[in-house]
Amino acid sequence: MQPPPRKSNYTKFLKNLHTEQIAKLHAKNQHECDLLEDLRTYTIKRSAIEKSYSEALLKISSAYLNKKIPNIPDIKVDGAEEKWNMWNVWRTVLEENEKLARARLAAVEVFQQQIADEAKFLRQHKLNVAKKCTDTLAQAHKELQTTVLDVDKTKKLYFDEEHTAHDVRDKAKDIEEKLKKKKGSFFQSITSLQKNSAKVSSRRDQLEEKSTGARNDYLLSIAAANAHQNRYFLVELQNCMLSMEAAVYEKVSEFLTFMGRTELLTCSATQHSFGKIRDQAQQLTREYNLQCLYLYYPVLKQHIQYEFEPCDNDPIDTVTIEHESVAQTLGQEARRWATRVLRETSLVRDATRKMHVYQAMRDAGQKVRV
Template sequence: TTSAVWRSTIEATVQLGLTRTAAAENYRTVNVEAAKTVRSAKELRLKKCTEQLVRIQSELIEAVKEVNKAKKKYWQMQRIADIAREKAAEAEAKSKKSEFGIFHSKTSLQKLSAKLSARLSECNLRLTEARNEYLLSLAAVTAHQGHYLQTDLPIVMQNLDSDVYEKLQEYFTLISKTEIEACQSGQECFQSVLESSSKISRDCDLELFLQDNPVFTEPPVFPFQPAGSDKVCQLEIQPGNRDRESSLDKEARKWATKLANNHKVIAHGERVLRNLDQRRKLLSEEEASSIESKMEEIKESIRKAEMSKLKAASRLNLLREAGLEVDTWLVSTMNQASEELERERKLSEARVSNGGMTPE
């Protein structure tokens, strides 16, 4: 039944809410525990890794300083060697050209040339040593920097990250699994609701409702309650005369006429409803609203006429059971009503053909 499906929906919603609450509590527990350990561990790792990184970078800076020192020495020796080379070349050139001055003899020039050549050799030797030292320092600092980038720095970064990614993986895995379990639980709960809702039927619900509430299907009986010592419990025909009909004959004629009039009202109303419905389909939504209001009024008139017709028919049945000629009056009034309906139909069709108006 609908109430059972509604109850299942509420229970499924409650179950899903409890599942979500449990998931939230699980998340909270994980977050609290993680916050307690991660904060202190992070500060400790940061301090340790910072000290380690400062020490490693200081060593690299010292190596770079040594390279700069060797480079500076190499450049100085290069300048000294260039000067010595120029002086030695100048002295040798003068010695070969025999250009002697007042204060310089050939022997002195030769000695000076030999002295400058020896100094040049010494400068070249020291330049070679400085160059070699510079090249070796470059090789060393290059290896040092490579080791820093490939080994030292990754180790520091690894120590700094520690197990944070494993924790993140664990955390997101927990979230995903919890959500999947919650969704599966909700799906299982509402799957049964879906299957039950597909079986909802108004006829089934109405039948069960009427079984539980017989007041809607078993109308109360209104028995005749005689007054005092009266023993008569049925219609009693009074004798009439030629000039005056009995009261029950009047009742039969009255209710036969009433039934026929109600029949005419119902038939006329149904015809007008059909015509108005055709007009409504051709009008805009705003214009159709007035037509719909009029149709509701006609439906209410038809309903009242049907109820009045039913009550008149019940009276006539009781009169018929009492032995009155009800059908004579009924046939006459119904024929008259049918003739009037036919006449109204023809007049309506004539108005349509002449004026183009929709029949009413």
């Protein structure tokens, strides 16, 4: 606690202090109201973004869910590792995104009710009670200043009385010392000194009594002022601050805690959903999907093979070259296919070489023109 300057007027210093306190209380209240307004508008703007995103996500998820997705069942085997085909994983993606979109929309509504509306109400309440609280505090200031004004008055009286008593005290002391030495002046006898000493001593006693009374009044006024200051600082000022705050710190803590908790719940739901999608997607294999497809479309599993059907009990069931024309025809066919294989192999080799060249050019940052 900082004491007022000793040589200045206590009342004047206190009035300036009280004026500054009122101004700073209003500034403090305005800072708190500004924070509440920022919190409210931030929540509204963020909720609008979340709502727009969630509605769009819900719309596209519902649209794709409403499309006819092949209902290809998974193969469930007791004791075996659970697997999913890609159509069911895709359905999981859409369903989980739809759930997340609905959860985010619900969170938006809660944000609006629990934060934006509450912050608006609290801010308005703080603005309404601020003037009432400072008016009440100003009345307490007047009462305290009246008490401190009494300190200034008693202090002045004490200093006046003490100065006068001090002067007479010094004069009486000087006379007493002269009497002890039994030494008068050329124009003043010992008898005259004794009479003057009695007169000054009487005057000194009267002034000492007045000085003591003034000092006591001054000390009592200080005690009263300090007691009043203690009550003002510990009770009236604190009550004013509490009323103006309107539990703003607890409310802001509640708002931000709620915001963090809701976001964590949303993130947890998102993590759970996409963890589920990831786990199912990691089980995707071509072999398993083909097994599911074969059950759904059995015709795809039909492997047709033809067998030679002899005519009139023909015993020969292999290719023969007993006749010259047949051998010549087979030779021509073999050469034709061999030539084609060589040509296709050459084309593949040339295309592979060009692909490597183009890839090297791209890696070097050059433009590739085909």
